[in-house]
């Protein structure tokens with residue numbers, strides 16, 4: 282293997298013209314693919330960050346409650362088991378940024394039936410109004426709820442969700458309204474970078490006595506655009522990978538034809554089939570790696586040109602670039618592997634005279 | 637040291653049918669011999685040489701080298717045998733074009749995992765001896781044909797093989813370079829090196845100690861050379 286590597290690199294140094302051309306082709310295709318991927322990734326991250334700012338990544342609710350019930354915040358009388366909050370904390374561990382246990386009810390507020398949310402961190406005795414509800418009630422100074430007048434402390438900023446139509450009070454006060462402790466919704470906010478889908482499946486696997494519902498991921502229109510983008514993106518990615526593989530295998534075939542006498546000589550003087558094979562594969566792998574690395578770096582620059590509004594360089598950016606470079610190296614090895622195998626195995630004696 | 641028993645080799649002819657390149661050849665070559673294999677073009681000389689050298693399996697018969705049945709070994713075993721026990725010299729030199737002269741000569745030693753420093757020292761000694769010391773950094777294309785063949789011979793010697801197998805080593809050389817190469821091979825043989833060479837050149841053949849003539853894949857003559865008889 283060491284001898285093969287040495288031979289491959291001596292050859293690349295001595296007559297690297299075609300290899301350079303192949304590497305440039307790989308680099309161009311990889312740059313396009315990598316750039317596209319980085320733009321898509323940046324958009325995705327930006328979208329996720331926005332969604333995370335509006336609502337929790339996921340909710341834990343009682344088993345009997347439907348998804349649409351949740352959206353409308355009429356969770357009903359069922360409560361979560363007392364140990365649910367502790368379990369969620371234990372399972373998510375370091376991925377957890379914040380956990381909000383709430384009690385969501387339906388009550389008549391100033392003559393309208395609306396959701397009443399008992400939430401932690403709200404001062405006792407006051408009400409916070411959702412933007413839409415405040416609008417509908419004509420921005421009142423106080424609201425009636427449970428036979429008492431509640432001073433309105435503030436109006437919440439509009440979020441475009443059902444909470445815009447709700448009243449928020451202290452958790453203990455909401456619990457007093459129903460005459461029992463407990464909560465019926467745990468909102469989970471994840472640490473930046475923690476994948477929401479993985480958190481959902483971890484919680485679901487843990488057989489909580491509760492339902493785990495992923496947070497809404499943007500408006501349907503956003504999702505549609507993202508879906509179309511990711512479909513086109515994988516198609517483009519596939520076409521580019523095929524292009525790279527084709528370029529590298531054309532090079533491998535030309536190489537093989539040109540190097541018959543050399544292969545025959547190496548075998549005659551006692552190089553094992555594995556050495557001969559690896560000499561050819563190492564060369565193609567090196568070309569793929571060099572092209573892929575150049576392509577990944579150019580791709581980063583290209584993504585900045587293509588999409589100025591995308592998210593800044595993150596860990597995912599480096600991972601993507603690394604994958605592009607490694608993928609091109611792998612394509613190099615795969616493109617040369619079969620030809621090299623045929624060359625290393627076939628009877629090479631007739632090629633000796635071509636030397 | 638080399639024993640060939642009833643070796644035959646048939647090739648499938650491209651237009652159908654088959655070619656008998658070797659047809660029941662038996663030959664014994666002892667330590668220290670310089671054997672010339674002669675015969676018309678197509679008589680099977682190269683095929684015999686490569687069969688002896690573990691490069692081309694016969695369709696029948698046995699090849700034994702220093703007591704080892706060559707084709708009982710698997711591919712890897714035969715590669716190791718070629719690397720350690722046999723030195724090939726080719727009509728077309730077959731140097732690796734992108735390696736320097738020194739690297740070409742070192743190559744079999746590197747393949748034998750002898751360590752770079754040792755390989756380099758051994759290769760340098762041979763290059764000096766063959767008068768190529770100052771050509772060590774040249775690529776094959778930068779050498780004269782005579783120098784190329786001397787580099788080829790240096791390469792065949794670097795692992796100190798039991799036998800040198802040379803297929804028309806002077807076939808592409810001008811008379812003067814050919815003379816050098818012949819003198820070199822004879823000198824090596826006088827130092828005890830076993831050599832089998834294939835040639836078209838009747839004069840060269842008589843420089844050997846023994847002449848074996850092939851016709852249509854059979855040995856039709858096996859005799860001491862004129863030189864041998866004269867001495």
Ligand SMILES: Nc1ncnc2c1ncn2[C@@H]1O[C@H](COP(=O)(O)OP(=O)(O)OP(=O)(O)O)[C@@H](O)[C@H]1O
Nearest residue numbers: 631647648655657676677678679680681682683684
């Ligand atoms: N790979 C092959 N496929 C088919 N036939 C072959 C092959 N190699 C050799 N032959 C045939 O075998 C016979 C002997 O070939 P070989 O190369 O041994 O001859 P040679 O004596 O070395 O000839 P030359 O002096 O021209 O080199 C020839 O008739 C040749 O056509």
Ligand SMILES: [Mg+2]
Nearest residue numbers: 681682683803
């Ligand atoms: Mg021949």
